Amino acid sequence: MAKNTLPATSEHEEKLERLLAVAAEIFAEKGYHHASIRELSRRAGVSLSGLYYYFSSKEELLFMIQERSLRRVLDGLKHKLKRSDEPAGRLRAMIGNHVGFFAQNMAAMKVLTHEFDSLEGKYKARIRDLRLEYSNLCTELLRELRRSTGSxxxxxxxxxxxxxxxxxxxxYTGYQPGSSIPVDRLSEHLFRLFTGGFSSSAEPAASLERRVG
Amino acid sequence: MAKNTLPATSEHEEKLERLLAVAAEIFAEKGYHHASIRELSRRAGVSLSGLYYYFSSKEELLFMIQERSLRRVLDGLKHKLKRSDEPAGRLRAMIGNHVGFFAQNMAAMKVLTHEFDSLEGKYKARIRDLRLEYSNLCTELLRELRRSTGSxxxxxxxxxxxxxxxxxxxxYTGYQPGSSIPVDRLSEHLFRLFTGGFSSSAEPAASLERRVG
Amino acid sequence: MAKNTLPATSEHEEKLERLLAVAAEIFAEKGYHHASIRELSRRAGVSLSGLYYYFSSKEELLFMIQERSLRRVLDGLKHKLKRSDEPAGRLRAMIGNHVGFFAQNMAAMKVLTHEFDSLEGKYKARIRDLRLEYSNLCTELLRELRRSTGSxxxxxxxxxxxxxxxxxxxxYTGYQPGSSIPVDRLSEHLFRLFTGGFSSSAEPAASLERRVG
Amino acid sequence: MAKNTLPATSEHEEKLERLLAVAAEIFAEKGYHHASIRELSRRAGVSLSGLYYYFSSKEELLFMIQERSLRRVLDGLKHKLKRSDEPAGRLRAMIGNHVGFFAQNMAAMKVLTHEFDSLEGKYKARIRDLRLEYSNLCTELLRELRRSTGSxxxxxxxxxxxxxxxxxxxxYTGYQPGSSIPVDRLSEHLFRLFTGGFSSSAEPAASLERRVG
DNA sequence: AATGAATGAGGGTTCATTCAT
DNA sequence: CATGAATGAACCCTCATTCAT
Structure with missing residues (x-):
């Protein structure tokens, strides 16, 4: 009966998403505190006061950016982990997911990694919880891997x-778009670099020293 | 009597140093842009305008903090590198120097790692040069190490x-003072973690996969 | 069926009346200028723009509240005055009417007594006229009373x-509901307090001083 | 030794006092919430930001106005009460003090009587305390008077x-300067009006009714 | 060597109101 | 009748910086 069955993403949600994207860019460029809502207004082509229809404060804006990024990273990771049972593959999936997401959402991810302390009170608490969930999940992957390699x-x-x-x-610090290695290769490099050291335990390092000594 | 013969460290320099330390703390806590000169004035017990005798702008303050930290890290590293010839030892020295300095100058080092983009123009250029020098030196150490292990x-x-x-x-992200591992052990952990993966090349990673597969 | 034949109190009028009541509460609580139409929208459960069907500006809202209150007080008073011919009874009626109305319409009466100066232009003029009518009527009652007592x-x-x-x-300044004297008694107290001083003229005051001197 | 022994009123204090006076005028005219710091800046000939050297927020401004007025009224009253022992004289002093102060500081007193609810938190609590002290003192005077007249x-x-x-x-509601009775006479009128009713107790009112009935 | 007082620019936010639907 | 979305104007306040003393 309804003219349109509510679409998965309403127009309102779409516009909010666009504002969040622009805001993430500005926050990434200038840092949260130096960024100004007025600039968001300019870049988004929306009047200053019009913005406040979509969020209720600058800090909520920051919160939404961080929350949505974290959730998407976490959801992506959980989804990928279902496909693999063996520890190394699961860690590789984690790294690939994180790095891939970073490469595709540079601005938001920079905000996520740089501006946690710019949050306060309830906002900060909620992001802290999500971060903890992510980090715990990652630690669990490492624990599995260690157990499986017997080290x-x-x-x-x-x-x-x-x-x-x-x-x-x-x-991606100081990253210049276009000047870099494909994401897949980069992920694989990091995966090997990390697991090489993580799984080889104390002995190989000792052997290394012997070799080089 | 000798008030005016410049001592090795003049009173002026000492006071500046103290101001830089307090400023670094504030910048580390709140971020450069959110920090206020007023708070520095309060915490340092100096009048707002009195501060400007010691530096000419907030940005110069940021610059001085970064420059001095970087120089001390670099000088310390160069000094330690003189003592060792073999590549692994030299890398270990580098990591120990960096981590050690970080642990002892947390505030300044956080500013150094977080607030590079808050600089502009000439200040930014000069810090970029120093960072590059440091990073190149580090890359050189890695090149030596790789050559020596033949990988x-x-x-x-x-x-x-x-x-x-x-x-x-x-x-040191989210570091709580007192709740952590001694710096020496931490450095050693990082050294082994990194060199383990860095020196073991593709093969060990492959062997790892074989093992877990 | 009779939706369109205007009833004595149309639905429209009823709803307006409800809005005025809610608005009076808000104005009384926070003061006219500090009160916001947004809050009226929230408390009344009507959309912000929907409100403007019932009034054309915030100031008109204030005007309507004051006008209706004043008219009801005045009409009530005139009606009661018809029942009594003797001056003291008429003054007593006036005080009872005012205080009684105040007690029953605290919010609107607070707005009436506090926010006259928040009106401007024509609105202000019309309320001024009504206030003047009320106050003149009251002065007339006092004149009657004085004449009758011969003072x-x-x-x-x-x-x-x-x-x-x-x-x-x-x-009713700082009035806490429930913590107070019944309205009838309160009115009587005020009536006696006022007439006692008003009718006793200069002499009793002199005698008072003699007595206490 | 000091160049100037600190004067009773420093220049700083004098300027603050002037700002408070101008602010009181604006608050009295337009009401606290409708008044703007910008207008204070204009009328006082001080830059907008320059004002904040003398007070830290609009609300503190309101607080200072109310506090100073109340204290002066209270101090004046206490001082005058020392001169008289007999209850009627003491009440007369109270009324004279209040009305006299009102007439000389109309703006501030209007703010004091109209804008108590515009304060919040600590500010409100402190003013409430002072108001209570004043009102209690006044109640005490009435108690004395009643005891002495034996009513x-x-x-x-x-x-x-x-x-x-x-x-x-x-x-002084709707007061027009110059158009009115001298303060002394006004005070005396109010004193007699009030004490006439207050001290004559139920009887005179009864006799009044008999007379007029 | 240090300070009290002042300022211009810009910050985030709220508001009454409108208008297409 | 009613609403979601949008806006311009105005708000209070903070900031880095200066300058006479």
């Missing part, structure tokens, strides 16, 4: 997780 | 460098 | 009128 | 206090 490593898993995220998030 | 890796060295810096810089 | 008071009647309104309007 | 009135003292403040505060 009795002393490297604390949280340090490993941190290092892995550091590698993945830093790689 | 004909396809992993591009700039990717490796990026990944290494990512690991080192990320490790 | 040759020097107290100017407009001062007396002002004082009387002050007493009546102030009494 | 066993049933009129509750808080109603009497309310009525008295209502009379005093309302008298």
């Amino acid at each position: 009795d490593e002393v490297l604390p898993l949280n340090v490993a997780t941190s290092a892995l995220f550091g590698m993945m998030n830093w790689i | 004909d890796e396809v992993l591009p060295l700039n990717v490796a460098t990026s990944a290494l810096f990512g690991m080192m810089n990320w490790i | 040759d008071e020097v107290l100017p009647l407009n001062v007396a009128t002002s004082a009387l309104f002050g007493m009546m309007n102030w009494i | 066993d009135e049933v009129l509750p003292l808080n109603v009497a206090t309310s009525a008295l403040f209502g009379m005093m505060n309302w008298i």
Whole structure:
């Protein structure tokens, strides 16, 4: 009976999405605090006050950008993990998912990695929870992998997780579009670099030192 | 009497140093753009206008913090590199130097890693040069190491460098003082994690997959 | 069927009346200028733009609240005055009417007493006229009373009128519902307090001083 | 030794006082919420931001106006009460003090009587305390007076206090400068009007009714 | 060497109101 | 009748910086 059965993405949602994209670009370029709603208004072609129909504060804007990015990364990851049972493949999927998403949503991901502390109160708490969920999931993958390779490593898993995220998030620092390696290759490089050190345990490092000593 | 014969470190320099330290803390806490000179004035116990005797703009303040940190890291590294000839030891020295410095100058190092894009014009150019020098030096260490282990890796060295810096810089994200591993152990963990993957080349990764497959 | 034959109180009028009541509450709570049409929209469950079908501006809203209240007070008073011929009874009726109406329409009456100056132009003029009519009627009652008691008071009647309104309007300042005296008693108190001073002329005050001196 | 021994009123304090006076005028004219800091800036000949050197928010401005007025009224009253021991004289002093202060500081006093609810939080609490102190002191004066005249009135003292403040505060509603009675006479009128009713208790009112009935 | 006082530019946000649908 | 979406004007406030002293 209804003229249009509600589409998956309403016009309203579409416009909000577009605003979030533009805002993410500005936040990524200038940093959250230096960015101005007035510039968003200009770039989006919407009046300053008109923006507030779509969000209720600059901070909510930041929150929405971070939340949607994180959710999409997490959902993508969970979906991919269903396809693989063996630990190395699962870690490879995780890295591929993260790096791939980063490459395709550079602005939003930069905001996600750089502007967590710009949030406050409830917003911050909710993003912290999501981040924790993501990071715990990742730590779990590492635990599986370690168990499967039988290495009795002393490297604390949280340090490993941190290092892995550091590698993945830093790689696009100072990135110039077009000047770089295809995402697939990059992911594979990072995967090997990390698992090489992570799975080889203390011994290979020792052997390395012997070899080079 | 000798008030005016310039001592090795003049009173003026000492006070500037103190201001830089306080400023670094504020910048680290709130981010450069959100931080306010007023707060520096408050925390340092100096009048707002009095501050401008020691620096000429907020941006110069940011520049000085970054420049001094980078120089000290670089100088420390160069000094330590003199003591060792073998590639693995030299890389270990580099990681130890960076992580150690980070742990001891958390605020300044956070500013260094987070606020490069907040600089502009000449300031930005000069910090870029120093960063490049540091990063090139690091890439050189990796090249030495690869040559010495004989691995004909396809992993591009700039990717490796990026990944290494990512690991080192990320490790103190969300750091809570007192709740963590001693710096020496942390450095060693990172060293092994990185070199394990970096030096084992494609083969170990392949063997890993065989093992887990 | 009779949807379009205008009833004594049309649906339209009923809804307007409800809106005026809600608006009066908001204006009383926050003051006219601080109150927002958005809040009226929220509390009344009508869309922001939907409101403008019932009134054409925020100021008209304020005007309507004041006008209707004043008219009802005035009409009530005139009606009651028909029942009594003796001056004291007529003044008592006036006070009872005012205080009673205040107690039953606290919000609207607060708006009436507090927000006259928030009106402008024609709206203000029309309310001023009504206020004047009310106040003149009241002054007339005082004149009757004075004549009947034969007191040759020097107290100017407009001062007396002002004082009387002050007493009546102030009494509900900081009023907490339920914590107070019944309206009838309150009216009687005010009536006696006022007439006691008003009718006793200069002499009793002198005697008072003698007594306490 | 000091160049100038600090004067009772520093230049800074003088300027603040001037700003408060101008602000009080604007608040009195347009109401707190409708008044704009921009207009204060214009009328005071100080830049918008320059104002914030003297107060930290619009609400603090309102608070300072109310607090200083109240304190001056209270201090003036306490001082005058020292001179008189007999209850009627003390009440007369109270009314004279209040009305006199109102006449000389019309703007500030209008703000004090109209904009209490525009305050919030701590500011509101502190003004409420002062108001309470004033109102309690006034109630005490009434209690003394009643005791001394031996009248066993049933009129509750808080109603009497309310009525008295209502009379005093309302008298300048719609006041036009120059068009009015001298303050002294006005005070005396109000004093007699109030005490006449307050002290004559139920009997005179009864006699009045008999007379007029 | 240091400061109190002042400023222009710009920030985020709210508001009453309108208009196509 | 009623609404979702949009707007221009105005709001309070903060900031880095300056300058006379």
